[in-house]
Amino acid sequence: MGLRPVQVNVKAVHDAVVARFWADALGWSLFRPGSTAYVGPVGDFVWPDPVAVGINVIPVPEPKPVAKNRVHLDLATTSEAHRAALVARLGALGARPVDVGQGEVPWTVLADPEGNEFCVLEPREIYRDTGPVAAVVVDCAEPRAMARFWDEALDWTLHEVTDDQAVFRSAGGAGPYLEFVRTPDVKSVPDRVHLDLLPAPGDDRAAVVARLRALGATDLDVGQGDVPWTCLTDPEGHEFCVLSPS
Template sequence: MYLENLVFDAADPGRLGRFWEAALGGERLTDEAAGFETRLAIEGGPVLDLCFQPVAQPSSEPPRLHLDLAGGSGQSAVVERLLGLGARPLDIGQGDVQWVVLADPEGNPCCVMEDREAYADTGPIAALPLECADPDSAAEFWSWLTGWTEVAGVAPRSLRHPSLRGPLLELCQERTTKAAAKNGLHLDVRLESQDDPDAVAAEILERGGRELVAEWGDLPWRSFHDPSGNEFCVLPARS
């Protein structure tokens, strides 16, 4: 298995997708009524697709997963470029910090980070902070699920693609227990040809996850909660 998608719920997938494509320098895959997709390929590292799917009502719950963008010595220039693309300053009570908090065109928070040694060679996304009930057990779960390995970082536990390139998946202590409402941003993993879908599903349950019953009819993928209640999807192997 491997991490493939970052999936955004969006009121206007095209508008939001074009913002993030320009922000990250992505390569467009699709721009249709059913959704927008752009690809971020990290040289020598992971390939991540950002997928924007239409929803009638985006989540109003505080996000448990967001994007931290690489700023470094060019932090101010990155902030100004994002503001020019349609972002806006956002106050989430962060106070006086070294990073800059912005909202994308649909209000999703993101941070532009200062220079940090842990974020070398990440590309435009420095980190993907994910709130968890127990970062230690979450690190074991997500490392098994994605194949990413543990690295030193600023979060309680951090994982990274085995190439040690691309963003860090930062497992952070949750501020509040996961609400029943679906996360507005979630991750998808893709099975490989040797993976048995039922065996993977069974192991997810053994490791503390839970399978979700689809409310949208038969789908080619299966949806789950991780042990902290965060949604993710397991996509079938490519033919």
């Protein structure tokens, strides 16, 4: 009954602008399968993608709060020249540098056209085969507690857990990592970016959700109404959705 991360949801006032930015930033395709804009690997529309974690941009009326998002993307690079060129290209697409208190670091912190933060990493061997998205990164207070919950919730493999981070990746060793990283700040506003998780084919969503509640998840009402997914939060309040099995 393990869940698979299939997309990162990003709320945006100007969803078409944000979706186009991320498609161009990653070199991926932009699709309009319904009321949202989906960004996925180049080619025909395939959902869920067998390897990548896509980006689903949802139109909302409220602008992003000033507070830093607690979920962001890290982008991979293969060399310092690649990183410099990517940062320059992202700036031309509408990204801007932001200071989130990172200090002197070897990576570059940027924000998309609506202020959603992300990082362009320096070359790292661990991310050599992830594709353009190296990792989905979640701020947290207790990585070990997050490891316990998410190791039971996901069908991904827990690669590392320390006092500072917990690291997951798909069991097949493909696509991006999912990283829970200790940060001093606490959640103060609803999540602007969150994960959507897909049960395995044949699993019952209600049974999956009941199991997550038993593990410490809490029901969440964001005004979603009657929809074919369930909104929850993990034990630290990170929002996520459990979709209906495909």
